[in-house]
Amino acid sequence: MLELGELFQAADRWLVELGKSLGVPPILIELLATILAATVIVALIAVLVLVFVYAERKISAHMQNRMGPMRVGWHGILQTLADGLKMLQKEDIMPAAADRWIWWWAPGLAFIAVFAAFVTIPFGKGLHVEDLNIGVLYIMAITTFGVIAMLMAGWGSNNKYSLLGGFRSAAQVVSYEVPFVLAVLSVVMVAGSLSMVNIVEAQAGYYLGVLPKWFIFRHFPFGLIGFVVFVIAGTAETNRTPFDLPEAESELVAGFATEYSGMKYALFYLAEYGAMYVMAAMGTVLFLGGWHGPLLPSWIWFAIKSLALIFVLMWFRWTFPRLRVDQLMELSWKFLIPLAFLNLLAVGLWSVLSHG
Amino acid sequence: MGRGRHGPGLLATWQGTAQNQMDVSSYASVLVFLGFGLLFVVINYTLNALITARTPEPQKYDSYECGEVPVGTGQIQYNVRYFIFALIFVLFDVEVIFVFPWAVVFRELGMFAFVEMLIFLTILILGLVYAWRKGVLHWFSRPVEH
Numbered sequence: 104m105l106e107l108g109e110l111f112q113a114a115d116r117w118l119v120e121l122g123k124s125l126g127v128p129p130i131l132i133e134l135l136a137t138i139l140a141a142t143v144i145v146a147l148i149a150v151l152v153l154v155f156v157y158a159e160r161k162i163s164a165h166m167q168n169r170m171g172p173m174r175v176g177w178h179g180i181l182q183t184l185a186d187g188l189k190m191l192q193k194e195d196i197m198p199a200a201a202d203r204w205i206w207w208w209a210p211g212l213a214f215i216a217v218f219a220a221f222v223t224i225p226f227g228k229g230l231h232v233e234d235l236n237i238g239v240l241y242i243m244a245i246t247t248f249g250v251i252a253m254l255m256a257g258w259g260s261n262n263k264y265s266l267l268g269g270f271r272s273a274a275q276v277v278s279y280e281v282p283f284v285l286a287v288l289s290v291v292m293v294a295g296s297l298s299m300v301n302i303v304e305a306q307a308g309y310y311l312g313v314l315p316k317w318f319i320f321r322h323f324p325f326g327l328i329g330f331v332v333f334v335i336a337g338t339a340e341t342n343r344t345p346f347d348l349p350e351a352e353s354e355l356v357a358g359f360a361t362e363y364s365g366m367k368y369a370l371f372y373l374a375e376y377g378a379m380y381v382m383a384a385m386g387t388v389l390f391l392g393g394w395h396g397p398l399l400p401s402w403i404w405f406a407i408k409s410l411a412l413i414f415v416l417m418w419f420r421w422t423f424p425r426l427r428v429d430q431l432m433e434l435s436w437k438f439l440i441p442l443a444f445l446n447l448l449a450v451g452l453w454s455v456l457s458h459g
Numbered sequence: 460m461g462r463g464r465h466g467p468g469l470l471a472t473w474q475g476t477a478q479n480q481m482d483v484s485s486y487a488s489v490l491v492f493l494g495f496g497l498l499f500v501v502i503n504y505t506l507n508a509l510i511t512a513r514t515p516e517p518q519k520y521d522s523y524e525c526g527e528v529p530v531g532t533g534q535i536q537y538n539v540r541y542f543i544f545a546l547i548f549v550l551f552d553v554e555v556i557f558v559f560p561w562a563v564v565f566r567e568l569g570m571f572a573f574v575e576m577l578i579f580l581t582i583l584i585l586g587l588v589y590a591w592r593k594g595v596l597h598w599f600s601r602p603v604e605h
Contacts, residue, residue: 137488141495191503194511199520200533211504215496222492233488240559241489261533262522274541277548284555292562361523366507370500429598432544436587436596440551444584447558448577451565455573458566 107402108229140232144221152376156183159417166421193365198261201362205259210363210370213252217377219245224384225299227394227402238299239287239389243280246340246381249374250276253359256371260362268358271348271428276340278435283336285443289329289450290318290389303393317392322453328446330390332439334415337382339435341375343416345423346431383412543595554583 115136122132157172157180164171172179197206223238225231235241250273257269291297294305308316319330339346350358360371387393387408394401396408426434522529558576565572590596 133487134491137491138495140488141492144492145495145499191507192510192512193507194513195507196519198522200522200529211497211500214500215493218496218499219489219492222489232492233485235485235489258534260522262529263524263533263535266533266535266537270537270541274544277545281548281551281555284552288555288558288562291559292565295563295566297559297563356523356525365511366503370503432598433596436547437591440587441584444580448580451573451576454566455570458569 106228106400108227112229137232144218144232148218148221148373148377148380151380152373153183153187155376155379155413156186156372158413159420162414162417163421166418187369190365190369193368195365195367196362198362200261202259202261205255206362207259209252209256209259209359210367210374212255213249213374214370214377216245216248216252217374217381220381221377223299224381225303225388225393225405226384227400227405230394230402230405231300234298234300237297239291239297239302239385242299242381242385243284243287246378247276247280249378252374256359256363260359262362264356264361265359268350268355268361271355272342272350272359275342275346275348275431278432279336279339279346279439282332282435282439282443283340285440285447286329286333286336287385287389289325289443289447292447292451293318293321293454299388299393303388303395306392307395315392315395317390317395319390322450325446325450325453326390328442329450330386332443332446333386333390334412336435336439337386338416338419339431341378341382341416343379344420345425347425348428348431379413379416380409383409383416386412540598547590547595550586551583554579 118136118139119129119132122129122135160182161171161179163169172182175181175185197203220242222232223235223241225234253272253276254269257265257267257272260266290302294302296302296305306315306317310316310320314320317326319326342348342350348355350360355361360368363371384405387405391408391412393408394405396404399407522533524530557579561572561576565576
């Protein structure tokens, strides 16, 4: 079975050997290898986003008994590519009233924040750019910059819809950050590490030879409760329906992205779908056993699990109606946060009692 | 991608020193990624600027307000609720940060760590209950009886 991780590691060793024989300083080789890795990640994000946008349109269409895009390519498979090319050549219109610099860099910051989070995602066994020892904390910290980008877009556009969208988004992401972190902590506590790779390795093996030791199955039902809290909070963090108030199109036009066009708008899209994948990958690593699974190579298992989570997110969108803003806040502060606190304590008590 | 390094990273190679230093070296990759992301953004902006058609018209640069002529500025006073929620969040997030190191060493410390965190989290939950009772967690500002 082909392990992509081994392939990339072999390529890395070959590069290092080549550098040695040519007498290039090792730091340049390391730098080159990291830049190559970054290139692969950029390509990966671009492909993922193309696939997600297409899948989202097709899935939503079929859930509503429609066909979805059918014209461009076989069953509309080239539709998102065409859309991307269209956006690239659209005129970039900056409103005269806009706060120039803030408006200009908001989409860039949104993209960089999500892109940097990919550094430490283990896509398979040994298939990660860098195994940071505080990986989980790092991902949560760096993706939070997305909120600043949305606030920048909202304020910089000097448009009422944008401003409302930006503030709603900040209030929402900030409110759901707490249950999100608490759900993550219940896993970190059992794994005893913040490194993504160590957390996946802590989930190897099976109970009774059948049930995998994923954190979702541990300490039943507390692992499951943690997972549910994680998915709800993650959906809200990525501003997906039913928590998509920041860009509620029926009232706020396009929320914080109202005044953007062309490539800047496309960058917001890249960031949004990229953040969705980061969320799904975190869910896979923390609760669904990461790359562990029988028969198939590890990276295929990781892809299956994370894409299944993405499908669930898209499913939510066509199942639940949008929440009202007061319901949104109360769901987080009055339900999810107390629940996540109790869950954390329950997991702690369980592991203290079982380990003595 | 996927070089799966555990040992010294970019900076450590440069220093050529011991592996058991504080593991800051691996964050050089993060810096490279931040720089690469910035480069990607700049390339996209430039490409966009190079190939777009430009047909300037004064009305294009108005703020969008559903086709009406915009009234006043967009940077208006906002609801104080947003600020209050941000304030509670800062409190909770700072305290949650204290829980992180605890969670990592939890299994080694056992019962002692659990009881300590029980006290800490109880105080935190009391704060939440207080905010709840004061009506801060209500989104709509209806009058609160004190």
